[in-house]
Amino acid sequence: ICRTMAAENGLPPPAPPEEPLVVGRPNVLDVEGFLKDITEILSTRLLTNHGPFVVRLERAAAEYLGVAYVVAVANGTIGLELALRALDLAPGAEVLLPSFTFVATAHAVRNAGLKPVFVDVDEATHFPTPEMLARAATNKTRAVVAAHLWGRAGDAASLEAFAAARGWPVVYDSAHAFGARHADGAFCGGRGRAEVFSLHATKLLNSFEGGLVATNDATLAARVISTRNFGFAGQDTIAHGGTNAKLSEPHAALALRHLRCVDATISIYRRVARAYGDALRRRGLIPNLVTYWNEPRLDDERDTHAYVIVRVRPAFGLNRDAVMRALRDRGVHAKRYFFPGVHKQRPFLDCPALDLETTDALNSDILILPTGTVVSAADVERVVAALCDVRDHRRDYAAAPPLAPREFDTSHYAAALRTIGTERD
Numbered sequence: 001i002c003r004t005m006a007a008e009n010g011l012p013p014p015a016p017p018e019e020p021l022v023v024g025r026p027n028v029l030d031v032e033g034f035l036k037d038i039t040e041i042l043s044t045r046l047l048t049n050h051g052p053f054v055v056r057l058e059r060a061a062a063e064y065l066g067v068a069y070v071v072a073v074a075n076g077t078i079g080l081e082l083a084l085r086a087l088d089l090a091p092g093a094e095v096l097l098p099s100f101t102f103v104a105t106a107h108a109v110r111n112a113g114l115k116p117v118f119v120d121v122d123e124a125t126h127f128p129t130p131e132m133l134a135r136a137a138t139n140k141t142r143a144v145v146a147a148h149l150w151g152r153a154g155d156a157a158s159l160e161a162f163a164a165a166r167g168w169p170v171v172y173d174s175a176h177a178f179g180a181r182h183a184d185g186a187f188c189g190g191r192g193r194a195e196v197f198s199l200h201a202t203k204l205l206n207s208f209e210g211g212l213v214a215t216n217d218a219t220l221a222a223r224v225i226s227t228r229n230f231g232f233a234g235q236d237t238i239a240h241g242g243t244n245a246k247l248s249e250p251h252a253a254l255a256l257r258h259l260r261c262v263d264a265t266i267s268i269y270r271r272v273a274r275a276y277g278d279a280l281r282r283r284g285l286i287p288n289l290v291t292y293w294n295e296p297r298l299d300d301e302r303d304t305h306a307y308v309i310v311r312v313r314p315a316f317g318l319n320r321d322a323v324m325r326a327l328r329d330r331g332v333h334a335k336r337y338f339f340p341g342v343h344k345q346r347p348f349l350d351c352p353a354l355d356l357e358t359t360d361a362l363n364s365d366i367l368i369l370p371t372g373t374v375v376s377a378a379d380v381e382r383v384v385a386a387l388c389d390v391r392d393h394r395r396d397y398a399a400a401p402p403l404a405p406r407e408f409d410t411s412h413y414a415a416a417l418r419t420i421g422t423e424r425d
């Protein structure tokens with residue numbers, strides 16, 4: 001199936017008009033191969049507990065990334081938590097991390113018994129700088145977590161140099177960064193004490209759910225292998241704290257099938273990002289009405305363009321939320337990750353969050369547009385045409401009331417919450 005996808009070299013046929021274009025529609029590749037794997041799993045009855053598909057996935061991912069160890073876990077969030085627990089920091093030790101990330105990053109810090117301290121990010125890279133760490137650091141700071149967002153690696157070298165000089169280990173949330181490369185050309189995966197990838201359904205390299213803890217640190221790898229399995233260190237020996245964070249065989253099998261296609265998948269994401277650049281420029285939307293974050297590096301083979309990011313500029317004549325509502329009326333379900341900001345979320349209001357101007361600015365005007373192996377060239381035209389149409393009909397939306405979060409909450413659990421009658425907010 002990679003061959004046909006690659007042979008097509010174009011993009012898949014456009015989605016039928018009635019189907020909305022959404023951010024996060026999963027890649028589902030090599031279904032035939034996967035169904036063969038499921039038959040094998042069911043016939044061998046090796047369903048989980050570090051079975052052959054998990055072993056194959058870990059080895060194939062380590063080989064692809066060029067790292068010594070990859071440990072498969074149930075999801076990226078628990079992978080981050082276990083990597084942080086493996087650092088053996090004192091309970092309540094302060095960890096510097098960006099607020100401009102998915103809430104999972106902060107949950108993992110807290111769930112590891114540590115205290116999140118939020119730092120700002122750079123406007124161009126969406127990644128924290130040493131200066132931002134310096135501003136938030138105290139004598140209780142013991143580690144740093146940084147997130148490589150949108151399929152682009154941040155400046156890890158300067159961050160690590162700053163942290164190393166203070167004896168702080170660095171763990172990367174690389175949930176978005178599978179296949180992306182650092183400035184030195186190495187794949188994300190081998191820097192810091194560990195880099196943790198998410199294999200969630202909405203990710204470039206996806207399974208149903210899943211995570212990969214990548215590291216060159218044997219001690220950390222051994223600890224995560226043990227803590228994901230209740231802390232076992234032998235048949236009847238529990239060596240330390242633990243949980244059940246194992247990845248099942250079917251999850252591993254789908255991730256392995258997708259890993260074999262990942263270069264073709266990345267080339268499609270890059271092609272979609274370039275198609276957006278052409279269409280946004282051709283229709284006069286950039287640079288004044290929106291800025292296209294991906295544009296400066298459309299030809300940079302280090303980025304995967306796992307996400308397509310624009311910022312709605314004041315000249316557009318409508319704020320980001322009104323544009324999002326108007327796009328939804330036109331069948332384009334854009335996202336406003338990570339609105340309103342992790343530091344503004346109830347569980348984290350007690351965490352220090354100094355000078356987060358760029359984070360607040362990004363959360364006020366960033367818009368994530370649909371991409372992925374399901375998005376065709378015609379779909380890209382449809383999204384950009386919808387943006388133009390919104391621009392042309394901006395007066396219709398100028399008076400639109402601000403959005404209540406639940407209006408945009410298409411996620412399954414919002415529906416689940418509604419069935420049991422408790423609204424999200």
Ligand SMILES: Cc1ncc(COP(=O)(O)O)c(/C=N/[C@H]2[C@H](O)[C@@H](O)[C@@H](OP(=O)(O)OP(=O)(O)OC[C@H]3O[C@@H](n4cc(C)c(=O)[nH]c4=O)C[C@@H]3O)O[C@@H]2C)c1O
Pocket residue numbers: 022023024025026075076077078101102104105147173175176197198199200201202210211333335337410411412
């Ligand atoms: C920086 C960062 N760090 C850590 C993590 C944690 O990794 P994990 O523990 O999740 O492995 C994430 C996860 N980041 C992801 C989450 O994994 C995901 O749930 C998604 O959360 P939503 O976007 O709220 O998903 P949802 O609204 O349900 O789906 C998006 C669209 O995709 C469609 N969809 C979605 C799913 C899940 C599907 O199975 N099929 C499908 O068609 C429907 C919907 O319109 O977004 C986050 C950015 C992350 O972004």
